[in-house]
Amino acid sequence: VEHGCNAPVLGEISYAKKEKSPIVVEKGSRSIIAEQFRVIRTNIGFTRNDGKEPQVILVTSHRPEEGKSFVSLNLAASFALLDKKVVVLEFDLRKPRLSQALKVVSEKGISNFLSNANISLDSLLYEVPDFNGDFSLLPAGPIPPNPAELILGPRMKIMMEELKKKFDYVILDTPPYSLVTDSSLLGIYADVNIVVLRHRFTFKFVLKELNKKMRENPAQGLYTIINRVGEGRSYMKYKNYRNYGFSEYFDTPQKRRKGIAGWFKKKNH
Numbered sequence: 001v002e003h004g005c006n007a008p009v010l011g012e013i014s015y016a017k018k019e020k021s022p023i024v025v026e027k028g029s030r031s032i033i034a035e036q037f038r039v040i041r042t043n044i045g046f047t048r049n050d051g052k053e054p055q056v057i058l059v060t061s062h063r064p065e066e067g068k069s070f071v072s073l074n075l076a077a078s079f080a081l082l083d084k085k086v087v088v089l090e091f092d093l094r095k096p097r098l099s100q101a102l103k104v105v106s107e108k109g110i111s112n113f114l115s116n117a118n119i120s121l122d123s124l125l126y127e128v129p130d131f132n133g134d135f136s137l138l139p140a141g142p143i144p145p146n147p148a149e150l151i152l153g154p155r156m157k158i159m160m161e162e163l164k165k166k167f168d169y170v171i172l173d174t175p176p177y178s179l180v181t182d183s184s185l186l187g188i189y190a191d192v193n194i195v196v197l198r199h200r201f202t203f204k205f206v207l208k209e210l211n212k213k214m215r216e217n218p219a220q221g222l223y224t225i226i227n228r229v230g231e232g233r234s235y236m237k238y239k240n241y242r243n244y245g246f247s248e249y250f251d252t253p254q255k256r257r258k259g260i261a262g263w264f265k266k267k268n269h
Contacts, residue, residue, distance in 0.1 A: 001197060005207035006214050007222045010047075010194065011040035013071070015231035022070060022101040025077040026130065033074075040225060041078045047192050047221060054191035054221075055164060058172040060183040062206045066198040067227035069097050072173035080128075080135040084168040087125065087136040091186060092175045093147040096140035102128065109141025113159055114150040121162050136167070151185045160189050193222050199229045 001009055013036050016024070025034045048054050057075070061068040069092075076086045090098040093111055098104075104126050113119050121138070128135040144150055163170045172190065174183035187193055195210060214222055 001207065001224060001226060004204065005210050005224065007195065007210045007224045010043045010223045010225050011036055012226040012229045013037070013040075013067070015199070015228040023073050023077050023128075025074045025081065027081060034078075037074050037078045040075065044075075044192060047223065055168070056160070056170045056172065056190045056192075058174055058183065058186055058190035058193045059196065060174045060177050060194070061196040061198075062178050062202060062209070063176045064095075064179075066176075066196050066202060068176075068196045069101065069173050071194070071196050071225055071227065072171050073098065073101070076135060076169070076171050077128075077131065079169045080131045083132075083134060085134055085136075085166065086169045086171065087138055087163060087167045088171045088173055089138045089163075090140040091172050091182065093140050093144060093150070093182070094175060094180065096143075098137060098173060099139045102126075102137060104137060104139060106139040106141070109139035110159075111141035111144040111147075111150060113141075114153055114155045115144065117155065121159065121166075138163075148181055148185060151182060156189075187220060191221060193220055195222065195224050196227050197224050198227045199231055201228070 014032050016031075016033055024031065025037045044057065045053060059068045059072045059075070072088055076088045079086045088098065089110060090096050091110065092098075099106055099109075106124075106126060108119065109124055113121060113124060124138055124141075126137045126139060127133055128137055150156070160170070172186055174186055177183040177195075195206075197206065210222060210224070213220070
């Protein structure tokens with residue numbers, strides 16, 4: 001990716017078998033994936049040339065199934081663990097997935113606010129459990145017939161201004177840019193635009209498309225994240241981490257002590 005694309009790589013996320021929860025970055029989590037999200041979180045802090053912390057982060061991909069929603073949720077979780085107020089906007093208004101993943105039942109959301117001046121944002125926000133009120137979701141709401149027109153409407157700017165006052169970070173989970181224009185329209189509100197590339201899945205010509213986007217709009221702040229690295233084989237073996245004790249490094253202290261005790265017991269017998 002670095003050889004074929006001018007957009008900097010913020011980090012990579014290892015492939016893991018399907019988790020019980022779409023959020024793998026939790027308080028006290030020491031898995032490789034949780035640490036990789038922390039690295040990406042740190043790298044995002046260095047993306048602005050003016051020295052300011054980026055507040056609005058847009059996440060998209062070239063096509064579905066590349067992991068943009070997974071990245072959006074866990075990136076938000078990593079910021080929330082710093083006691084920062086974070087909100088994720090379910091801006092895939094045509095095929096919303098975040099509410100379903102978090103098992104949120106909501107009849108109203110973004111589409112209602114953008115089309116109705118009498119709805120308040122506070123009534124639409126859903127608090128994600130186990131983050132002490134720091135992590136919120138703004139659901140998509142009913143699927144509208146005109147998503148692009150709603151995004152271009154006057155209520156969009158009002159919504160973003162209100163959210164930036166309420167939250168430290170605003171993360172936009174947007175549709176794949178190759179299918180609809182929504183992510184391009186939303187890009188004007190973002191400090192950082194992230195394109196998620198999936199290992200052994202994303203087409204190579206996408207790298208050339210991103211180069212073209214950067215030439216046409218060099219100020220947009222375009223970056224990439226490589227998702228599901230090592231899929232189809234053991235990532236520990238792929239990276240040769242186990243030979244250097246990296247698996248023990250990511251274990252919890254209790255698990256590490258148990259492993260050491262087992263090793264001594266085996267040696268003594």
